[in-house]
Amino acid sequence: MPLVLKEEIIFNKELVPGIFELAFISEYVSQRAKPGQFVNIKCCDGLDTILRRPLSICSVNRKNNTVIVAYRETGKGTRYLARKKAGDKLDLIGPLGNWFHVSDEYKSIAVVGGGIGVFPLLFLLQQNPCAFKGAYIGFESNTCIVMEKEFLHCSDKIMLATNDGSKGFKGFVTDLLALNLLQEGSKGKINGEKYDIIYACGPMPMMKKVFELASKMGIKCQVSLEQRMGCGIGACLACACKVKHDGDWHYKRVCKDGPVFWGEEVDFDG
Amino acid sequence: MPLVLKEEIIFNKELVPGIFELAFISEYVSQRAKPGQFVNIKCCDGLDTILRRPLSICSVNRKNNTVIVAYRETGKGTRYLARKKAGDKLDLIGPLGNWFHVSDEYKSIAVVGGGIGVFPLLFLLQQNPCAFKGAYIGFESNTCIVMEKEFLHCSDKIMLATNDGSKGFKGFVTDLLALNLLQEGSKGKINGEKYDIIYACGPMPMMKKVFELASKMGIKCQVSLEQRMGCGIGACLACACKVKHDGDWHYKRVCKDGPVFWGEEVDFDG
Amino acid sequence: MASSPGSNGKYNGKVNGKIVSLNLGSTNPGNINLEVEIAGIKFKNPVIAASGTYGFGREFAEFIDLGRLGGIAVKGLTLKPRKGNRPPRIAETPAGILNSIGLQNPGVEGFINDELPFLRKCNTAIIANIAGSTVEEYCELAEILSGTDVDAIELNVSCPNVKEGCLAFGNTVKGISGITREVRRYCKKPLIVKLTPNVTDISEIARAAEINGADAISLINTITGMAIDVHKKKPILANNFGGLSGPAVKPIAVKMTYDVAQTVKIPVIGMGGISSGEDAIEFILAGACAVMVGTWNFVYPDACVKVLEGIIKYLGIYNHKSVYDLVGKLELN
Amino acid sequence: MASSPGSNGKYNGKVNGKIVSLNLGSTNPGNINLEVEIAGIKFKNPVIAASGTYGFGREFAEFIDLGRLGGIAVKGLTLKPRKGNRPPRIAETPAGILNSIGLQNPGVEGFINDELPFLRKCNTAIIANIAGSTVEEYCELAEILSGTDVDAIELNVSCPNVKEGCLAFGNTVKGISGITREVRRYCKKPLIVKLTPNVTDISEIARAAEINGADAISLINTITGMAIDVHKKKPILANNFGGLSGPAVKPIAVKMTYDVAQTVKIPVIGMGGISSGEDAIEFILAGACAVMVGTWNFVYPDACVKVLEGIIKYLGIYNHKSVYDLVGKLELN
């Protein structure tokens, strides 16, 4: 039975202003987690924030049972989280949700992440044994870039974009992706980058764009969605996301049916 | 103007199970505090407990600006307080309330404290320069005794009672007081203990008893009351205590008109 | 304050500031009778999962043995499946949450075919919570469910989150009388009427439900509220308004439970902000013979079990032999 | 999100997750107009201390310059001095408090003689909050106070803590209509009617007040509640019941403020759980042109000033020139 866990924090450090990386020890989570899943954290004891906060699993070490999450200090909950120190206990439930679809058939994969959306993609790259792994990651500016080294380490090619051009490609990561994909499309296999599947996580408009590009190129595409959650385990139906279904649509649960969905399911404007 | 202070904690240690002594540095409080006054503490940030908790000032060192309070872990607020560590900040307002009446005319004073009621009395003894200071302090049992050494240090005579007789006199501290006062009354000045004023702090029935004894002996008597507070500064009228007034009665404010009252004012059964 | 004999666990803690130590079973020490009876149904204990917060039990079955619960009130059911409201459907507020799920559910037939068989195997009482837009819909729901083996039917006349709203039935004496009377005719199961707190005088509503055939009252449903994202200058919920629940509402819920228990003779099920055994005891002292736990299940999926354990601990500490030793035993000052 | 010119302080913080840095006066940057007008009275800014939480200002004057406040609503006044209820009069609840002060006050004459002269010197608007047990008492109070230099009179028709209760006036259209109409005849000052949230439909109550002569509406007063000491098996408050206030009630209060602002044309003063500038902005967006801060004054005696500073900061960040740029500017989803 999955449990409400109290796990020990190993470190909790600020990577760039406002973005933190937190490691904890959890045999339970580390041995079960699959890329795309999340943990749901009670950021403070008591009533100051009551709902748990979902954070994607960013990296796992199955040998020493460490799990890493990374988060932006956004509001009350993550502010409490940011105050935690090594040795403190983390009250969490997880791993929760479904995971990215992986298959031996995918010889070449790409991940496209924007901002804090990059974190679950790192875990995916780390775990994925396929032949070629491309990483497109976008940040607002040079000062917000996190985990670049980790992405370098576990991808075969890394493409970086910043909105203000302070590092890498200037513009949206989707523009960078488009440039590469379309180039390839018209002039044939240039960089050896032909993807069997693209996994995306980031702001909704970004993921929409990625899916559109992937569709155009006939590449499979999965996206990882966000929604405000109640229970995180599939019971309350708070975390609705609109998915197409037999010409009609209905609401699925981001926490249980997701957070990962096939691009074609998702109603990106819903 | 009195301020909402954020003061640094020096230590916060458990004296006996469930009773803590907390020291903080505060020039503002230490330079102004008079025995009988209290500080009002926000025990946690945020909404988990919202009202401040009043704690009597137990000791002050004007030279190095340290202030000591001591408290029993009773509920949510004091539980938060008990978790604080050296270096943490304490959000407090104070010194608040009135203080024990002191006068050159009082050559010989006694304090009578029960349980956590002993704390403000210690401060009184420490600050009081009078000729003879007697301390009657009562606890439930040997295992609950706190600050005995400090009381020894600043009183000329210390009389200790425990309900279960595990140390000192067996019974209520008021019985011990009665024994001594009445003995004196009937057989003249035996121990040199003739008091000009008795100060009491503890459970209501205890203080009532002390006042009755004092009245009988013609000794002045002050008591320090407790009541649930809202603002702690005299505005909300939550902390009502019934005082006699011109044959009638009305409610005074424990936080502003008190916590110290003359025994004859108080309606102990109100 | 004697320790409870027959127990095998251990409790070290404080009662009224005093440290007590007693032995106490982690489940039910043999000699405490936790059973409560509501409208002829026996609940093995007084802790029931509140409607809409427990789905149809499946997800929680991954965390706890559902057989430990007194009962489960399932997600509100409508005649046809409902898609529910647009997201975001939830917002956190001080010590509470606002929700506007909008009664997303598979419809009563979907429930009967796909969910009830699983639930029936769980060895706990099953309460079907129903909601409609017309009296006829409620009656039809009650009739259909009367043909199943649910243990009781709970009339949700107070859901604030649907436009065609059932709230209208719940906030007037006339509305509640009419719907209770009609549904009663079709309902062959014990009928629990669940009250909305969004009324001036909840006692008169409760009495109207009682007079018109309710077997029990449950309360409170959520309180209408709104939270605004000041940066977007829009409500956080896509539905703009929602229902407030969680610890924040507890003092309101306890007062209303007390008022209703003072007014009606039928059993009262209390809820609103319960997150511990002591919270539950507040409602029981106020007159409820059972409690429902809602929002707290989101925070701790084993909340219901923890509340039950807290109740047992309390009964043990004060040497009570039955929940009924406490029901309505509040002494006013 | 431009910084506000003319300011001399500095603000580094986050808006919507983005870090912004702007200069901003610690008080009012020159070009923002904080003034609001309610029933002809000009309040220098929209932050008013809520009745019953500020006494007659004296205690807070030790902490802040009362002249910084938009106004002060004084403790509820009755014709004769009142002793108030037995203690305990306050209980802490999740993110809230229950109180049952019971209108302890020196009586209207005591106020006029002993408190008003001090308050008048404070350079802030003074609102006299009045409560009675009969319509006649309310009228007499209004008449007496109309002869003083208070700026406005606030009708407390909603105090849940006194047995002979003024609550009865506040929770029906008939009650509110009658009392507003009568008091209006004697009241020569701007008349603010303060509403109780303990009603089914607050809009109809607000409209009744408006129709019968109210110049403004303030809301919400406290919500009836109860907290039980499970160890003593008694209510914590000696009065058994009390009024809930503080952050816990905010979503309820915001919703009601919105509903009332949608209904009436007269100005609305919003309150209930405000503890920051952003909380205040929620009420203003919902349609209030001023706010009152109550319970939070107990936690931080400078709460009103902090709320004001928060409002100014917000106005600065979004480059608004006046509070009225925001009043009722909520966009529904």
Ligand SMILES: Cc1cc2nc3c(=O)[nH]c(=O)nc-3n(C[C@H](O)[C@H](O)[C@H](O)COP(=O)(O)OP(=O)(O)OC[C@H]3O[C@@H](n4cnc5c(N)ncnc54)[C@H](O)[C@@H]3O)c2cc1C
């Ligand atoms: C499946 C999933 C995975 C996520 N993974 C990450 C991650 O790896 N790193 C990271 O920085 N963030 C992640 N997020 C977003 C993260 O959950 C929110 O930033 C966080 O909940 C904000 O909480 P807060 O108290 O700081 O903010 P507040 O705004 O104070 O939160 C108020 C409420 O809104 C909810 N909320 C606010 N923003 C979001 C959001 N974007 N998504 C869902 N709920 C939200 C909170 O959970 C809370 O209930 C993820 C979200 C989801 C749904």
Ligand SMILES: Cc1cc2nc3c(=O)[nH]c(=O)nc-3n(C[C@H](O)[C@H](O)[C@H](O)COP(=O)(O)OP(=O)(O)OC[C@H]3O[C@@H](n4cnc5c(N)ncnc54)[C@H](O)[C@@H]3O)c2cc1C
């Ligand atoms: C003037 C004054 C001086 C005090 N000095 C001391 C002291 O030096 N050492 C010490 O241990 N205790 C002292 N107390 C009592 C102390 O304030 C309470 O024990 C404490 O507030 C309990 O808070 P809690 O959150 O732990 O308990 P909870 O029971 O969770 O508190 C709930 C609410 O009740 C109030 N409350 C509970 N018990 C009391 C009480 N006895 N008096 C007033 N309010 C209460 C709390 O402040 C809070 O608002 C003093 C009380 C007063 C009025």
Ligand SMILES: Cc1cc2nc3c(=O)[nH]c(=O)nc-3n(C[C@H](O)[C@H](O)[C@H](O)COP(=O)(O)O)c2cc1C
């Ligand atoms: C997300 C959510 C969904 C709910 N759905 C229903 C429902 O379908 N039917 C119903 O009668 N009550 C519903 N409720 C109300 C709860 O059953 C309960 O009355 C309320 O939440 C108060 O209890 P709590 O404070 O313990 O949550 C819902 C509550 C929440 C939080």
Ligand SMILES: Cc1cc2nc3c(=O)[nH]c(=O)nc-3n(C[C@H](O)[C@H](O)[C@H](O)COP(=O)(O)O)c2cc1C
């Ligand atoms: C201790 C206390 C006393 C109050 N006394 C009065 C009063 O005399 N008259 C009145 O109209 N409102 C009174 N109120 C209600 C407040 O003015 C306000 O409406 C309510 O507390 C909600 O605001 P808040 O959540 O900011 O406290 C009182 C509130 C409290 C907490």
Ligand code: FES
């Ligand atoms: S958060 Fe409850 S169903 Fe997803």
Ligand code: FES
């Ligand atoms: S606590 Fe507010 S007047 Fe004493």
